[in-house]
Amino acid sequence: MQKFFSNRRLVLIVIILVVCFGLMAGSVSLRNRRNTPPIIQQFGNDIVGFVDSAVALPVNWMQTSISSVNGLMNTYAENRELKQQVTELAQTKVRDQTLAHENKQLKQQLKLNNSMTDYNTVTAAVLMRTPSSWQRQLVINKGQSSGIEKNMPVMSGSGLIGRVTEVNKTNSKVELLSDTSESSNRFAITLNGSNGKVVNGIITGYNASTNELEMGQVTAKAKIKKGTKVVTSGMGGITPKGLYVGRVSRVGKDDYGLAQRIYITPATDFNDINIVTVAEAASQE
Amino acid sequence: MYRLSRLKYVFPIGLFVSLFLDGALSHVWAPLFFRYPYSMVSQLVLLWLVLSYFFEDDIEIPLIPFAIAAGAVYDLYFSGILGLFIFLYPLIVALTKVLARYFSSSFLSMIMIFFVDLVVFETLNYWAYYLIGITDVGFGDYLVFTLAPTLALNLIYFVVLFWPIRAMYRWGLDDGQV
Numbered sequence: 001m002q003k004f005f006s007n008r009r010l011v012l013i014v015i016i017l018v019v020c021f022g023l024m025a026g027s028v029s030l031r032n033r034r035n036t037p038p039i040i041q042q043f044g045n046d047i048v049g050f051v052d053s054a055v056a057l058p059v060n061w062m063q064t065s066i067s068s069v070n071g072l073m074n075t076y077a078e079n080r081e082l083k084q085q086v087t088e089l090a091q092t093k094v095r096d097q098t099l100a101h102e103n104k105q106l107k108q109q110l111k112l113n114n115s116m117t118d119y120n121t122v123t124a125a126v127l128m129r130t131p132s133s134w135q136r137q138l139v140i141n142k143g144q145s146s147g148i149e150k151n152m153p154v155m156s157g158s159g160l161i162g163r164v165t166e167v168n169k170t171n172s173k174v175e176l177l178s179d180t181s182e183s184s185n186r187f188a189i190t191l192n193g194s195n196g197k198v199v200n201g202i203i204t205g206y207n208a209s210t211n212e213l214e215m216g217q218v219t220a221k222a223k224i225k226k227g228t229k230v231v232t233s234g235m236g237g238i239t240p241k242g243l244y245v246g247r248v249s250r251v252g253k254d255d256y257g258l259a260q261r262i263y264i265t266p267a268t269d270f271n272d273i274n275i276v277t278v279a280e281a282a283s284q285e
Numbered sequence: 286m287y288r289l290s291r292l293k294y295v296f297p298i299g300l301f302v303s304l305f306l307d308g309a310l311s312h313v314w315a316p317l318f319f320r321y322p323y324s325m326v327s328q329l330v331l332l333w334l335v336l337s338y339f340f341e342d343d344i345e346i347p348l349i350p351f352a353i354a355a356g357a358v359y360d361l362y363f364s365g366i367l368g369l370f371i372f373l374y375p376l377i378v379a380l381t382k383v384l385a386r387y388f389s390s391s392f393l394s395m396i397m398i399f400f401v402d403l404v405v406f407e408t409l410n411y412w413a414y415y416l417i418g419i420t421d422v423g424f425g426d427y428l429v430f431t432l433a434p435t436l437a438l439n440l441i442y443f444v445v446l447f448w449p450i451r452a453m454y455r456w457g458l459d460d461g462q463v
Contacts, residue, residue: 016372023368024417031365041361048362055305056312063313128308129315130363133324133431134411134420138312139362166365173365209322271315 031166035150042168046143049127049171053141056127060274116234116241118282122146126274127171136176138162140276143170148278151238153187156276159244159267160187160232164278177213178206178270189215189245190233191262193222200233201262203245211266212249218260224251230264240281287344291457296337296346299453303329304355308363318438322430325438330355331406332442333450334374335381335399339390340454349375369413376409377402396443403439407432 036042107115124142142148144167152164154174166173177187190200197220204216215230228248234241246266254261287293307327311318318325334352341348356371364370381402388394411427414420422431 020368020372021413021416024366024413027365027367028417028419037365041367044357044361048358051301052305052308052362055302056309059306059309059313126312128305128363129312131307131311131327132364132410133319133326133435134414134422135364136319137364139308211321269316271319273315 036144036167045168046170049139049141049168052127052139060125064274114282116237116281119240119279120282122148122278122280124148124276124278126276136162136179136270137165138174138176138273138276139171140174140278141171142278143168143172145169147280148172149280153232153239153243153279154276155243155268155279156273157268159246161266161268161270161273161276163187163239174276176270177203177266178208178211187239187245188233188235189230191224191228191230191248193220194225194228195223197222199224199262200235203264207263210263213246213264213266215262215264216254216259218262219258220260224248224260224262226250238281240279243279287346290344291459292341292344292346292454295453295457297351299333299337299450300330300351300355301358303333304358323434324431325434326407326431327442328403328406328435328439329442330359330374331377331402332399332439332446334378335395335402336447336450337454338378338381338385339395340451340458342458344458348378352378366417366419369410373406373409377406380405392447395447396440399443400436400440403436404432407435 031037037045107113122142124140124146127139127141129139130137140154148164148167150164150167153160154162154164160177162174162176162179164172165175187203188200189203190198193199199218199220199222201215201218203213205214206212207214226248230245230248232239232241232243232245244267246264248262249265250263252261252263253259307329310327310329318327334348334355337346338348352374353371356369356374359370359374360367381398384398384401388398411420411422411431415422
């Protein structure tokens, strides 16, 4: 039998391994440093994205039609409930408009330009999800040409779901909050304690087995009730203020018993995302 | 001759359709595939490559170049991390070729070879991402929460799609050749 690891073959295997890991490490660090991938990578991604929509759109369309049949089943009960909410909503909306108007006037008087609560949105459809258990990542069908930039926060349904990690001309990649990698979900968030104190912090992790976001190293002594709403705080200057993240599900101690750790149930189911909204902070000139 | 058979069109189209279906199905069936804490990885491409090798008969499809192309698309578009799948897909094709030498070509030995392919593929994928720092999941968790569900899903794919794909290849090989 021929010797499997002949000299030539061994050299070849080593070279392939080196190239493989070199490429991987290189592309990871490049992705972290640069705002957009190299032009060749962008070009390839745009072409592939175009071809992908030929497969992805029919599949998505089929799913939409199936789920609309499902939706038809419980329309009656839902409708009755929603009607009630609509009447309340109209009131809230009018009040919201009045407040926004007042806020604008007050800002003008203070000669304050756009603050972190002002943001514009871009709506995009999800083309596909990375079939991998190591990357919780979506590809959406809008890119640079629609004004999307790296690190913009992405929302779906009622809450925050992740951030843009790679932008091409016509599509971009979104890393979900549930991603296991270390830097994916560090958003600055804030919540109100029951005694009026404000607790600031960042999302430090995600617990896959219970589907909870973790907010670690909270040293504030504020009492936090279960069910408190958590929103982004706007600190850091990239993510706008006031994007809904989720509700507090429980409060515990960290591993050393010194600081509090707050567990948050995310507002959106990360496995059921079809349309996303990308938020860009209004320019602060 | 590959150039003269219908497979010249059937094979590449099937390859890329299954590649994009992987992404689309992972999106559409996400509640099923990624139910906490389990995650299933849909690998129709792998299935297509392995079955193509089994069904190609004496027509030699240039599997390795196509595997490299599929891997390049996966790296660029699906994961955004270059350099892994572009090597893994051809490696699995080569592994299938080596294994197929030692076994008869019955359904059971084919599914067994596919099983081995999947284990090697997923483990190398996990190991590489672990080294690069994409993931920090422990090996035990990987076995229970990723590998086992992935194997289950892809073996179901295999059983369901074996006969349709074979029929497709018979049609492709039938009268297209000279």
